[in-house]
Amino acid sequence: MRRELPGTAKAAVRLGGSCGAPRDSWICSRAMGVTRELFRGEGFGVVEHVCAYGPGDQPFEERHGASNVAFVVGGAFEVRTPAGSAALGPGSILLGNEGDPYTCAHEAGRGDICVSLGYSTALLEDAGSSLGLRPRFRGISLGPTPAFAAIPAIARASPPALEEAALDVLARILAADAGTARLQRPRPADERRAVEALRHIDAHAGEPLSLATLAERARLTRFHFLRSFRAAVGATPHQSLLAARLRRAAKLLLETRLPVTDVAFEVGFGDLSNFIRTFRRATGRSPRAFRHRLRA
Numbered sequence: 422m423r424r425e426l427p428g429t430a431k432a433a434v435r436l437g438g439s440c441g442a443p444r445d446s447w448i449c450s451r452a453m454g455v456t457r458e459l460f461r462g463e464g465f466g467v468v469e470h471v472c473a474y475g476p477g478d479q480p481f482e483e484r485h486g487a488s489n490v491a492f493v494v495g496g497a498f499e500v501r502t503p504a505g506s507a508a509l510g511p512g513s514i515l516l517g518n519e520g521d522p523y524t525c526a527h528e529a530g531r532g533d534i535c536v537s538l539g540y541s542t543a544l545l546e547d548a549g550s551s552l553g554l555r556p557r558f559r560g561i562s563l564g565p566t567p568a569f570a571a572i573p574a575i576a577r578a579s580p581p582a583l584e585e586a587a588l589d590v591l592a593r594i595l596a597a598d599a600g601t602a603r604l605q606r607p608r609p610a611d612e613r614r615a616v617e618a619l620r621h622i623d624a625h626a627g628e629p630l631s632l633a634t635l636a637e638r639a640r641l642t643r644f645h646f647l648r649s650f651r652a653a654v655g656a657t658p659h660q661s662l663l664a665a666r667l668r669r670a671a672k673l674l675l676e677t678r679l680p681v682t683d684v685a686f687e688v689g690f691g692d693l694s695n696f697i698r699t700f701r702r703a704t705g706r707s708p709r710a711f712r713h714r715l716r717a
Contacts, residue, residue: 459536459576462584464544465591467576468537472496475531480524485517487539488558490594494573494668495623496533497616499526502561508612508653509533510619512565512664516558516598523561529616536573538587548591560598564656565619567703568593570667575715578675607653614639614646615653619661626665627689632658666690667703674712681708 454472461467497510502523509515515535517523519542527533540548549556563569575586607615618635635658636646651657656664666688673684685696685708700708 454532460583460587462587464541465584465587466539467583467587468539469577470535470537472527472533472535473531474498474525474527474533476528478527480526482522482524485519485521485523487519488542488545489515489517489537489539490590491515491517491535491537492569492573492576494534494536496527497530497619497623498533499528499612499616500524500561501526504561505606506612507562507655508607508615508619509562510565510616510654510661511623512570512656512661512668513619513654514563514569514594516560516562516594518557529613530620536576538576538590540591544588545591548588548595552592552595554595554599556595558595558598560655562655563594563597564651564654565661565664566597566656567660567663567667567699568597570664571671571704571711573668574671574675577672578715607649611649612653614641615650618646618650618658619654622658622661623665626662626669627687629689630658630662662689663699667700670696670700670708671704671711674708675715681712684708 454470454474456468456470459467459469491514493509493511493513493515495511497508499506499508500515500523502521507513546556548554569590572586572590575583618639621635621638622630632643632647635650636643639646641649647657654661669688670684670690673679673687674681677684679687681697682693685693688696690696690699697707700706700711704711706714
């Protein structure tokens with residue numbers, strides 16, 4: 422039996438899914454990691470989970486306890502469902518409908534960190550009705566994209582605008598999911614290589630990383646690496662790198678007082694104007710305005 426959030430009213434959502442036995446937790450088995458509640462609102466909740474599962478642990482099937490949008494912020498893993506499979510790493514987004522089965526495997530390294538937004542059925546139906554979309558995720562994941570890079574930092578900061586941000590995220594995720602093709606089943610070897618590449622990109626996002634360098638590490642040609650990575654992850658290596666840099670930039674803007682120029686160079690942008698332009702395109706605000714609004 423899944424646990425309810427402590428003190429959760431009937432209107433609040435029950436969170437579920439990601440790397441753990443259903444009977445042990447609403448996100449993951451306590452024995453396999455640590456779950457921290459970040460925010461609870463009417464019809465949705467936000468938690469951060471640090472998973473300790475690794476290559477030596479036997480994967481098993483789980484079911485989503487709510488409609489979940491989980492942002493991977495650390496580590497990498499593979500997820501398998503009846504609808505398909507995918508490799509997930511920092512910047513990837515795991516999607517799940519309440520009751521849907523899935524299995525996570527950590528064959529290329531131990532552990533991951535996810536910031537998960539769980540939505541009630543009523544809230545999902547309301548969003549779908551407003552958008553004219555089916556209130557159900559059809560894919561199992563979205564690849565790293567700059568458009569969602571700042572969301573984990575916003576969720577962790579728990580600003581007053583988090584409820585607004587959570588509803589906006591749901592609308593954008595539903596729209597993005599509706600516009601993506603159904604996932605194929607990439608080869609297991611391609612999934613493992615993609616997971617390893619995602620870990621490398623996240624660890625070295627502040628450095629120059631070329632397609633040729635990543636392909637050489639995977640012992641593939643550039644064309645084969647690009648094709649297999651995109652098939653497994655749902656995004657290109659460059660999109661994943663850009664999302665990693667923007668994700669770190671948003672975190673630094675909200676958690677430190679570093680000048681915007683220092684943030685740009687710290688996360689890997691060699692040009693300030695390019696950083697400001699890219700950040701504004703991804704979040705709708707300049708770095709300075711983003712910091713001011715969400716820290717106010």
